[in-house]
Each structure stands twice: as structure tokens, then as C-alpha cells.
Amino acid sequence: MSVAEPTDLEWTVRNRIYEAFAETGRAPALAQLAAVVGATEHRIRESLRRLYAAHEVAPLPGEAGVWMANPFSGVPTAYEVETPNMTCYASCAWDALGVPAILGTDAWTRTRCAWSEEPLEFGVRGGDLEGDGGVIHLVTPLRDAWVDIGFT
């Protein structure tokens, strides 16, 4: 079944989600979104379906809320990112650097190497990339990234 294109309502929902992540580091609840945009929770779930099809926002399983609005994650991950104003979670190493990029601020990530499990820190300080170095291994070819965004 095809999913309808995002309308102005979907873009408003999408922007409120990003605003909440940028300000608090956390995803807004469905009820909050419904109240802010003046829609029902049922319509917000429909918006999340449309935004997922547009590769903008991923809903939690069961459409219980917002899972991801890259680079932000609505659920805890191995990539906790500390900014001058809040702490948030990124979906992956790519997105851990996406947080300072989207916010235009410094941000620091403390995680562990997926291979060695050694502590690993990296981020942006004073606008410059700093950290332990190393490499990022990406598994999923980009054209398939949204087929299973959780795995990606």
C-alpha cells in the first residue's frame, strides 16, 4: 500500500520533532505533538508514516512515538552526545558527528569501539574535530539505508 506524500502538516510535525530534539535532546511524545500542531494522535501517527516514507523521521515499532529523526535518537543508544546545552543520543557514529553539525555547536561523544570494546571518545571542540581517531565502519549501502533504519 502506498503512503501519501507529506503535506504541510507533516512538515510542521517534522519541524516540531526536530525542535524538541535540538532543545531538549529528547523526542516529543505523540500527545505533545498532537497538542502543539492541533491534530489528533491518530493523525500524528499517520504523519509519522508519511515522514518515514519520505526518509525524514522513523516511528517507534507500533507507532508508539518517535524513534529517530537523524541525527537524533529518541531511545538510548551507545552514542551519548553531550552538547553545551543538553545531552542526547545519536543513532550511530555518523550521527554522533551529525549532532554538532546540525546544531552548529560543540558536542562530545563517549562510546566504545564496536570491535575492541575499548572506550572511545570523539567530537567537536572549539569547532574542530578531536578525539581518539580510528575509523567508522558502515555496513548498509546508502540506497538501502531506510529499508531497515534501525539496523543501519
Next chain:
Amino acid sequence: MEAWLDETGHPRGTVVTFEHMWALVRPWYAGRLSADWRGRSVREAQAILDEVGLRGDFWALG
């Protein structure tokens, strides 16, 4: 990394340095907090990847 791939069963993807990823994420995430954001076309996204030197089948969007 070979041991990690064997252990997890993950397929070999591609490897990028943190420096290269930092070069990508700045244009990749530019404008996404703007109220005017209406998504990005495949062509526009591919142009960003090309611009930072991420080319080839792994990085192909279309």
C-alpha cells in the same frame, strides 16, 4: 576488524575516517533545522556525497 566481521556476521561495508565523516555531516545536515526544510532530492544528496569524495556503489543513492 576482520575478527569483528567474523564474530558478528555483518557483511563488509565501507570504512571512513572520522575526518572524512566530519567533512560529510556538515553539508549533509545543513539546513535541517530550518522551518523551510522540505527534504532533499536524491540528486541533491548524491551531489553532497560526490563533493566530499564519497563515490562508488556503496554511496550510490539511486
